[in-house]
Amino acid sequence: MKVLHVNFKYLAVFLLFISCKIFSQELDYIPYRRGKMWGLCDSSKRIIVQPQYYSISSYDHSVGGFHAEQNGKFGIIDKNGIQIMPFISEGTPIIIQGENYIVFDGWDRYYYSVKTKMKLDKYIESARAPIGDSWGGSRLQEGKQKEVKMSWEDLDDEDLTMLKPYDNEDTYFLDFKRNFIEIQAKDNFVGIYIPQIKKIFLNTTEVAHVGWQFYNKKPYVFTTNSTHLFGLVDENSKEVYPIKYHSIALFDGYRLVVLSEPDPTNPNSLLYKTILPNSKLLDGQYNVGEEIFKNGYPFQLYYKIVDGQKNYAGEDGTLYFEG
Structure with a gap:
């Protein structure tokens, strides 16, 4: 039983190592530009996603993918170029809050479900601290920081x-x-x-x-x-x-x-x-x-x-x- 216990322990470590490598692969992909178009490559310059986007980000942990832009609209793709979120955000990348994406349609921002990708309620920005309020940070700017x-x-x-x-x-x-x-x-x-x-x-x-x-x-x-x-x-x-x-x-x-x-x-x-x-x-x-x-x-x-x-x-x- 002791031998089996040791084997299972090393198997668990091995599986953890493999899962970490699989998880980290997307992090190791690099935005790659050819002319004016962008795709993804690995550290050896092997093309993973052909350059076809107007811009692309490095891996974003928060959304689990890469922000990409087509015709002025942003979406999210995975390491294979498959859409996680369609290109529907006008001029600004999609962000995530809790279990929802926040998408700008050119007029207002709306919640979209991470699970269903369906449009939900209008996004209401939380109130900011008024100008001059001590929690707004304005008092910290009153004097120049001394060298x-x-x-x-x-x-x-x-x-x-x-x-x-x-x-x-x-x-x-x-x-x-x-x-x-x-x-x-x-x-x-x-x-x-x-x-x-x-x-x-x-x-x-x-x-x-x-x-x-x-x-x-x-x-x-x-x-x-x-x-x-x-x-x-x-x-x-x-x-x-x-x-x-x-x-x-x-x-x-x-x-x-x-x-x-x-x-x-x-x-x-x-x-x-x-x-x-x-x-x-x-x-x-x-x-x-x-x-x-x-x-x-x-x-x-x-x-x-x-x-x-x-x-x-x-x-x-x-x-x-x-x-």
Whole structure:
């Protein structure tokens, strides 16, 4: 009996694993664009639903499917393209509340039964808190949130020793920022001190240091010059990116870097580049998206907005769109 008990236990675990894999398959499908039409593919770029919709969402747990759009109307489809809800919601995706969908017919919103898909009563929006009511959140907006800054109390003895040469109010002024201290003289900026790494970065006539952050467990310092563009150096002042960028965004934890620089053909435009964790360079400004599974392992997705839609790329540089 004991052997049977153990077998049943492992059988239960196995069945649970299989059910989780079946349940998670839909979550692993990615909106795929071909030209102006959208469908679904998997992480290996195998087409699951042929591009035929004007837009499509990633998997939505709340409705158990994917929001898709045809001719300005939204419906819900499953991973095979079969309709869960027909395309009847005018210009806005269908949402779910309790056991009912909420559908907009162009004039009003109505409940539809999740079970029968039949139209029910008119949807009545719940009353919102009046303007000025303390529960409406308006009082929270009355004052601007103050920037959190360091103070002398945040410094230890080693910090005070490092700053001793600049502890002269007649000559220097120490401006405390969120995670560094800016050292100023009467007529120029001397540099910055970073307490977290116990290091001073002195400015030169060509380069000024204006901030820093950790990225991939290493500190990096932002630089600038008279062009008002930005660059990046490491903790040893070795150049990582030259001073030529309008912005440098380091997404620590995702190992993602987004760079923008002025477009030489259009002074009012910026050119964006995104560097993935594997150092592959993509055109455009990508953001961190969902995490799915590929071959049983976590696989990070990134996306950029094109014509109001999310266009996806994988962490290995695979593009899930064309044209």
